[in-house]
Structures are given as structure tokens and as C-alpha cells.
Amino acid sequence: AMAVGIPGTIAGIFAVHEKFGKLSIKDIFEPVIALAQKGVIVTEKQKISFDKYREDIVEVSGTNNLFAKVFEKNDTVKYPAFAKTLRRIQENGRDEFYKGETAKKLIDFLQKNGSIITMEDLAKYEAKWREPITFMYKDLKIISMSPPSSGGICLAQIMKMIAPFDVSKMGHNTTKTVQLITEAERRAYADRSYYLGDPDFVKIPIKQLLDNSYLQNRMNSFSFEKATSSSELPYGKVNIVESTETTHYSIVDQYGNAVSVTTTLNDGYGCKLYSDELGFFLNDEMDDFSAKPGVPNIFGLVGGEANSITSQKRMLSSMTPTIVEKNGKLFMVVGTPGGSTIITSVLQTILNVYEFGMTMQDAVDAPRFHHQWLPDNITFEPDAFSKEMLEELKMKGYIISENSMPVIGKVDAILIGSDGKLEGGADKRGDDKAFGF
CATH class of the missing domain: 1.10.246.130 (Gamma-glutamyltranspeptidase, large (L) subunit, C-terminal domain)
Incomplete structure (x- = not known):
């Protein structure tokens, strides 16, 4: 859990919605919650990925978590716990994740697993707008x-x-x-x-x-x-060194608006720590800092003092x-x-x-x-x-x-x-x- 950095996705989504959004948060979250409840079908490539990382996930998260199970191609994986987390965020907004019940559950889970992240750390997090x-x-x-x-x-x-x-x-x-x-x-x-x-x-x-x-x-x-x-x-x-397990999507709508979005847990399934209560994996973004300048990270990248670890600092990415x-x-x-x-x-x-x-x-x-x-x-x-x-x-x-x-x-x-x-x-x-x- 010491590898986990403050998750920023929820803050980012709400910041973008506040500036550009036309649909309500309720309308945006509803199909995502429905998908988590209905589940997704395992593809051949996903099965290979699950098999590759299962041993590491079990070592960190134990044998009772969702991903300790052996999934086959065409199996359906459902995420009821994740659906509940999303429903709370849908109803209570951004602060649910950083200050509310979800935040309390997350900090309790992280600290039980050795993290030093606190409620204060979560509450301080904010998404930042920068010039491209x-x-x-x-x-x-x-x-x-x-x-x-x-x-x-x-x-x-x-x-x-x-x-x-x-x-x-x-x-x-x-x-x-x-x-x-x-x-x-x-x-x-x-x-x-x-x-x-x-x-x-x-x-x-x-x-x-x-x-x-x-x-x-x-x-x-x-x-x-x-x-x-x-x-x-x-x-x-x-x-x-950096992992290859990031997610990207590109969108253009009928009005000519364009969105290019990259989001990541860093390594495959992050730090392999899965919260059964919240329904998601935690990242291992701390690896993207230069913990020891001059020594490669998991992607073989070498970093210097400019990317060293400091409180409230954001790690360098690609x-x-x-x-x-x-x-x-x-x-x-x-x-x-x-x-x-x-x-x-x-x-x-x-x-x-x-x-x-x-x-x-x-x-x-x-x-x-x-x-x-x-x-x-x-x-x-x-x-x-x-x-x-x-x-x-x-x-x-x-x-x-x-x-x-x-x-x-x-x-x-x-x-x-x-x-x-x-x-x-x-x-x-x-x-x-x-x-x-």
C-alpha cells in the first residue's frame, strides 16, 4: 500500500464536467453503474492478462478477492461493490470520494494494509488545469x-x-x-x-x-x-521504468468537440491491492517518482532530482x-x-x-x-x-x-x-x- 498515490480520476471527471458538461452527473453515471451491475464478458486477451497477474494479486490481496478466481474466455465478471461506490458518488458528488463515506472506507482499507495516506491527504487533493x-x-x-x-x-x-x-x-x-x-x-x-x-x-x-x-x-x-x-x-x-497497463480513449462528437483522455493505475492492476468493499484496484503511482535518482523504475526510465518524492507533489508520467x-x-x-x-x-x-x-x-x-x-x-x-x-x-x-x-x-x-x-x-x-x- 506504500506504492499508492492519491487517486485523481474522480476529481478530474468532476472538474471537466463542471467546465464543459451538458448532461447531468446522474445521466453520465447511470450507464456506468448499469454496466458494473450487468458485468462484462472476458475476452481472450483479458483472460491472458488475468492469468499473468493472478499470482501477484493473490499474494497482495489474498485468496478471497474477486480476481483470485480463474476466469475463462466468455465468462461474465460483475462488479456489484463498484456499482455501490459509483452510486454513492453519483448521489453525493465529488466529495464523496475525497471526504465522504467512500473516503473513510478507502483510508481504513489502505491503512490496514500499511499505507500512510490520511483523510487529510485525500481531502487536500484537487485536479489542476494547466496550459497544454x-x-x-x-x-x-x-x-x-x-x-x-x-x-x-x-x-x-x-x-x-x-x-x-x-x-x-x-x-x-x-x-x-x-x-x-x-x-x-x-x-x-x-x-x-x-x-x-x-x-x-x-x-x-x-x-x-x-x-x-x-x-x-x-x-x-x-x-x-x-x-x-x-x-x-x-x-x-x-x-x-513505466508499466504498459494504462487506458486511453479518443472521442469526437457531432459538433466537432474532441477529447483525448489517458488514465492509469501505472503497472498492471496497479499495486495489486483490491478493495472488495469498494470494488477497485489501487494504483502504484509512487513508482513514477524517482525514489532513488539514477535508478530505473519498472519501465526502465531513469529520473533525476526534479522528480524526487515530496508531499503533495505529482509524479512525472509519459x-x-x-x-x-x-x-x-x-x-x-x-x-x-x-x-x-x-x-x-x-x-x-x-x-x-x-x-x-x-x-x-x-x-x-x-x-x-x-x-x-x-x-x-x-x-x-x-x-x-x-x-x-x-x-x-x-x-x-x-x-x-x-x-x-x-x-x-x-x-x-x-x-x-x-x-x-x-x-x-x-x-x-x-x-x-x-x-x-
Whole structure:
């Protein structure tokens, strides 16, 4: 329970509803409560996930919790306790979760399991509105998440570093394209580890980090002839790991409103601590802090003092919910789970459409690769890239990893055509679905 950070989803939902909502909270919650009561059907991929994590869940939460049971494909999982929790929040509002009966039940459960979170900690929590990171890539205006997520800044740095090159002419997933993107990612993730954290606690030099001349200087050491060594790049000496079990959804409505939302428990099923009374798992978000600067987290990411643990501070993440405009009009809504690979998955999806002319579905399904400065290797999805290209990269000094990460991201995105037609792309890597109504 010491891994648990204050849950922010309920505060976030109510803050967004207060600012933009038209339906009542009662109307919004009703179908969610009904679904929790009716239950959901287990898919093949969910069964695999349950089986993978069951032993860990039982170790933390015991043999009597809901997820200690062996579920088969097509079984129905019902969440009556979660439905009751949602009903209380529906009736009593945001404060039910942070100050009410649900808060008391949550704190009692956490403290019995060793947490130091108090009622006062819950009551102090508030959702924060921040200015997004906005930048141009050629004729695209890209709007993404600002710190304490590293997503927007890293995405902006990478895209600005590759913008001077004719990426389209280089071709999709060719040796040159992989090299260029890898080297830009290497430099952006090096800066991430040193500079980024909660802007309420650390001064982040955003203007300098996104300055074109600064980024051009960062790429001065890049050569198509050989790999740059991460050990030779400044702002090293730190590393971080993130889980791939985040959730993302992208929505466009009939009025042209667009929403890109990423939410997470961090690792798969969070810290594996499940409250039978409340009906949900708790996160392990404390892992996203640099508990020991320079030591990797579960995603292999290295972090510095800027992301060290402090009371009421928010941890650095890689969430990259993104909205793209072209010629002043909505062009794309995109995001993904994937821990440290979120940024690079969003990047490649945008490039696949804009530079390589893919459909939205082809863009999210296309094979992906990832580099995050440390560890100093390029991770490729297995059996998805030509052996010749991988050999060329090895000859240039790149370290190749094909088996460490079978799936990189699970992107959900919407492309808006020039005629206003919406084209959904739901990643084949997950149980993702694209639908309109």
C-alpha cells in the first residue's frame, strides 16, 4: 500500500464536467453503474492478462478477492461493490470520494494494509488545469499534455528535431527513418530525465527545451554513419521504468468537440491491492517518482532530482493525450497506453498518417520501435521489421532488442477527413474498438 498515490480520476471527471458538461452527473453515471451491475464478458486477451497477474494479486490481496478466481474466455465478471461506490458518488458528488463515506472506507482499507495516506491527504487533493504544450510540425498544430507529464515536451522535442529532414522521402521504417527518429528520441529522453517533474515544485525551462536552435544543437552530433552513444550525451546518469497497463480513449462528437483522455493505475492492476468493499484496484503511482535518482523504475526510465518524492507533489508520467489541427481545423485525436513507449507510439502514429499517407487503422496497426536514452538499445516489436534493416543498424553500432517488449503501445485514434468524415483506428494489439453512433 506504500506504492499508492492519491487517486485523481474522480476529481478530474468532476472538474471537466463542471467546465464543459451538458448532461447531468446522474445521466453520465447511470450507464456506468448499469454496466458494473450487468458485468462484462472476458475476452481472450483479458483472460491472458488475468492469468499473468493472478499470482501477484493473490499474494497482495489474498485468496478471497474477486480476481483470485480463474476466469475463462466468455465468462461474465460483475462488479456489484463498484456499482455501490459509483452510486454513492453519483448521489453525493465529488466529495464523496475525497471526504465522504467512500473516503473513510478507502483510508481504513489502505491503512490496514500499511499505507500512510490520511483523510487529510485525500481531502487536500484537487485536479489542476494547466496550459497544454502547443507546437507546430510543418503545417500541423499539435496540442499535447504539459508537465507533470513528459509527453508533450518530449513529443515536441522529437518532432522539432526531425522536422528539417524529408521524412516522407526516407520511407516508412527504413534504416534512415529509424535512425533519425531513434536519435531524436535519445536526446529528448535524456532531457526528460534531468529537467522534468511537477512544475509546482521545480522550474522547468520549457521555452529553452523547445527552442529550435537548442534542438538543432542537440542534433549536431547525429550522423547517419553511426549511432550516438547515450553515455556521450549530457543529462545522463538517471533512468526510469513505466508499466504498459494504462487506458486511453479518443472521442469526437457531432459538433466537432474532441477529447483525448489517458488514465492509469501505472503497472498492471496497479499495486495489486483490491478493495472488495469498494470494488477497485489501487494504483502504484509512487513508482513514477524517482525514489532513488539514477535508478530505473519498472519501465526502465531513469529520473533525476526534479522528480524526487515530496508531499503533495505529482509524479512525472509519459501520458501523451494529443489533439492535432491542420489549417485551423481538427485533424486527429490520438493517445495510447504503454508507459515510456506512449510518447514514441503517438509520434509514429502521427507520422504514419501525415508523412507516409496511411489510413488511420493502418497507422495504428503498423509495427513500432522505441528508444528512451537508457537503456541504450532500440526495442522493436518482434518479427515485424526486415532482417536486412536490423543488420544495417547493428553495423552502425545500434544495439537491437526484439524480445523485451512484444507490444509497443495500443493506440486509439480518430482522423478527420477534409470532408469532415471521421475515420477511427483501434489498435489490433489490444481489445480496442472503433465505433460511431
